[in-house]
Amino acid sequence: MATVEQAQTTTDSGAPTVDVFCPADGRLVGSVPDMGAPEVEQIAAQLRAAQPAWEAIGPEGRARHMLAWLDWIFDNEDRILELVQQESGKSYGDTKIEILATAEVINYYAKHAGEFLADQHPRPHELASSTKSLHLFRKPYQLVGEIFPWNYPLAMPMLDVPPALMAGAAVLSKPSEFTPLAWTECVRGWNEIAAPPVLGLANGAGAAGAAVIDVVDMIMFTGSTRTGRKIAVRAAERLIPAALELGGKDAMIVLDDADMERAVNGATWGGLFNAGQTCIAVERVYVEEPIYDEFVAKLTEKVSGLRTGMDAPGTYQSDLGSLATEAQLEIVERHVQDAKDRGARVLTGGKPTGQGLIYEPTVLVDVDHTMQCMTEETFGPTIPVMKVANEAEAIRLANDSPYGLNGSVYTGDNDRGIRVARQMETGGVSVNNAMMTLFQFPLPFGGWKESGIGGRFGGPAGLLKYCRQQSVTTERIKLASEIHWYPYTKRRGRVAAHLTRILGARGWRRRLGLKRKGSPE
């Protein structure tokens, strides 16, 4: 099989390109330019020139373009999904969900941006300010940079680009060099519908991403914690805001009163969807002792019945597909080997299928926190399951991680689920579900600890983070001067002091200045 790692080559004209290979069979499926800083700077300048008109048409005008783009995406769905499959090696079922996410995000922010961006006029907080009117305005950053990983070639950009565009910013997008094809096609679609030229594309490897950070006013990054740190450092040097959505090691807790079928099905899909290459995948499972044996038996049976492969579009003949890169396959193999070396047992799976970069769906037991599979992000089709004595031990182990992205709890009692959820150190928890918080758009989505800074998505905050806030005050009563302005006089000083006490102190004696220590009355 040809290597499926992305390779940098040049065109006949000498311009550098990145070749893209299908990880399920090693075929070369396309190539894109490998841009350097000068090209990125040129695109940024064009985007900045187009942004003021985009901001000026307001949320309703922008929503019309966004919805026309969504029409175009649906009209070209088959071709876009074929590109997603070819560059990622996914099963068709896993691929199809990317369109669902696309439609939901565009519709949500197209519908709500006007309400989220509306000017606000809060009431003054106390009597002395009652002569003022308060105004809160939002102004988008002119140019936002957005850098994406390879795990969802369409859905990752679609979580970030629609809210930034709807905020009124221009967006310079940078897809992963491993999976740039579907997104490149979508940006072409934006231009084909003749939308204003405010969506730019910087293709290429890490250097193109670094060039993006150097030309934008705000950066949204989704990817590994390792790269996220570099981005945070560069953003700090430039003093621009950075929102970082990084890695995870999400825990699933199964309590003794859980619905067994649902918990098993949730672990199977939550752990293996997209071959486990989801930041909020179930990466480790803690099961209370009384139900552990039954859970493991049912999970092993379910997982061993799954089908692997990159099936033909529309056939749904496979459940999970390929890992996206050779580096990813190496991590999965290393974690499974390390677990076995330390005494874990593989109940099903545990090796590559031999077809492309596809790895067998795997259940590991007798695992503990000395093993990489329980402490490092695997990002692969493995479900390590650990027996715990009780709820408290499950929570302690779930929190024993540098990551804090999401998690899940299965229980027959929602109150118990919420009680456990509130003790988990993660940005989100799904009770009796897998990865569900991400798809509830009114809720914010973001990681704690090393899983991120600044929040990625969801609700008003998911759009307003692309804006600066401007506070403006106006005067309701026209006075020649304010009591705290020059010149200072004894009389005005006394009046100001009395007012401060009357409005700010507690109890009538303090308010009237009758209760003081050691100062002359």
Ligand code: NAD
């Ligand atoms: P990665 O960090 O290797 O790359 C992500 C992007 O950053 C790519 O586009 C890459 O070209 C670019 N990049 C690399 N070096 C750069 C630099 N110095 N400056 C600017 N850009 C640079 O991540 P990946 O391997 O593509 O994706 C997998 C990781 O993404 C996993 O850790 C996963 O958990 C994480 N992820 C997180 C979320 C989330 O929402 N928290 C979602 C999806 C994936």
